Amino acid sequence: MFGTLKFMKLSEELKEEIENTQVLIFAGGKAKRMGYLQTPKPLLKISNKPLIDYTVEMCAFCGFKDFVFLLGYKSEEIKNHIKGRWEEKINVKYSIEPERIKGKGKALKYALKNGKIDKKRRSLILFPDDLILDKTIPAQLLLTHLTGRKLFATEATATFVKGVTFPFGKGEINEFGLVEKFEEKPLLKIYTSTGLYVFEPHVYKLVEKKISLASSEPQEFESIILPILAKEKKLFSFVIPPNAWISVNTVKEYELAQKIFEKRIFHRQARN
Numbered sequence: 001m002f003g004t005l006k007f008m009k010l011s012e013e014l015k016e017e018i019e020n021t022q023v024l025i026f027a028g029g030k031a032k033r034m035g036y037l038q039t040p041k042p043l044l045k046i047s048n049k050p051l052i053d054y055t056v057e058m059c060a061f062c063g064f065k066d067f068v069f070l071l072g073y074k075s076e077e078i079k080n081h082i083k084g085r086w087e088e089k090i091n092v093k094y095s096i097e098p099e100r101i102k103g104k105g106k107a108l109k110y111a112l113k114n115g116k117i118d119k120k121r122r123s124l125i126l127f128p129d130d131l132i133l134d135k136t137i138p139a140q141l142l143l144t145h146l147t148g149r150k151l152f153a154t155e156a157t158a159t160f161v162k163g164v165t166f167p168f169g170k171g172e173i174n175e176f177g178l179v180e181k182f183e184e185k186p187l188l189k190i191y192t193s194t195g196l197y198v199f200e201p202h203v204y205k206l207v208e209k210k211i212s213l214a215s216s217e218p219q220e221f222e223s224i225i226l227p228i229l230a231k232e233k234k235l236f237s238f239v240i241p242p243n244a245w246i247s248v249n250t251v252k253e254y255e256l257a258q259k260i261f262e263k264r265i266f267h268r269q270a271r272n
Contacts (some may be wrong), residue, residue: 005116014142014143014146015063015257016140017142017146018062018063018064018139019063019065020121020122021064021066021121021122021123021124021198022066022067022068022117022118022121022122022123022124023059023064023066023067023068023123023124023126023128024039024068024070024108024117024123024124024125024126025052025055025056025065025067025068025069025070025109025127025128026096026104026107026126026164026269027040027041027042027052027069027070027071027074027078027105027127027128028071028072028073028075028126029041029073029145030072030073039077040074040077040078040174041128041129041248042078042128042129043077043078043081044248044254046131046248046257047258047259047261047262048253050079050128050261051079051128051131051248052078052081052082052128053085053131054128054131055126055127055128055132056082056086056090058107058132058135058137058138059124059126059138059261060089060090061135061136061229062135062136062138062139063139063253064090064124064138065090065091066090066091066093066099067086067090067091067092068092068094068095068111068116068117068123068219069080069082069092069093069094069095070097070108070111070116071094071095071096071097072096072097072099072101072107074125075094075096075097079096080093088215093116094116095107095110095111095114095116095117097110101213102217102218103205103217103218103219103220104220104222105210105211105218105219105220105221105223105224105225106213106215106218106220106272108207109207109208109211110206110211110220112204112207113208113213114211117204119204121199122199122200122201123195123198124138124141124142124196124200125196125197125199126138126195126196127195127196127200129247129248129249130194130195130196130209130245130246130247130248131232131245131246131247131248131257132194132196132240132244132245133241133243133244133245133246133268134244137159137196137240137244138196141157141159141196141238142198144157144236144238145157145198145236145238147236148236148237148267149200149236150182152233152236153234154229154233154234154235154236155199155200155202155229155234155235156197156198156200156203156226156234156235156236157198157235157236157237157250158196158197158199158226158228158235158236158237158238158241159192159194159195159196159197159236159237159238159239159240160191160192160193160194160237160238160240161191161192161194161239161240161241161242161244161245162189162190162191162239162242163187163188163189163190163191163192163242164187164188164190164242165185165186165187165188165191166185166186166187166188168185169182169183169184169185170183170184170186170252171183179269187242191237192258193222194240194247195247196238196271202234203225203229206225206228206229207221207225208230210224210225211224211225221245223254244252246260
């Protein structure tokens, strides 16, 4: 099924579920690991296209129409870009976080508190710095999520890749201190979250209960809400191949993404 789903071939039932799902795009961070960029991270370009455009384009391709952008750092620049590029094509709302709102958990609660998110509708959650290379994945994720709800009454679904490249060398050391095996940047066969989720309205209640806007520390829903859902067996999984996801959280990852997209363009041109 992977990579073969075309929106026009979706069942009428799934089309209806897509239309009834709102898209939340978290684009308010300061990109600390990239050195506090002058350009807002969501507007960084790969192959002459901003990261945020890849995210919106992918969701729009699958038929999603209602978008909420959760903004913070340099929000006006991002908002102006969305207005010029997308507001005539999709339905748009903005949640502009004040400086004191730090962490994705707080950003989500702030948007809920201020009525930017429809609490009666499920949400598809994405981040522009998690690039997905198959445009059909949001529709596939929703289909998998609906399966989890039907089979196990789950309330959320997280997208994973099986296998991630460890950024350092790995050694196996015996009791005498001798290195018996060394492997540079090994592929670890663990399930790694890609930052792509679906939440049912029940999850909003958890966010409102467990996330504190008054806390002086950043609060992330991945570290507070998802462990609760997993413990209660309310979190389903959707697994995609490692080469379908690129994380852009560091300068090195950004440069790698540039190379991958340049290669994709070269192969596409060669085929034509």
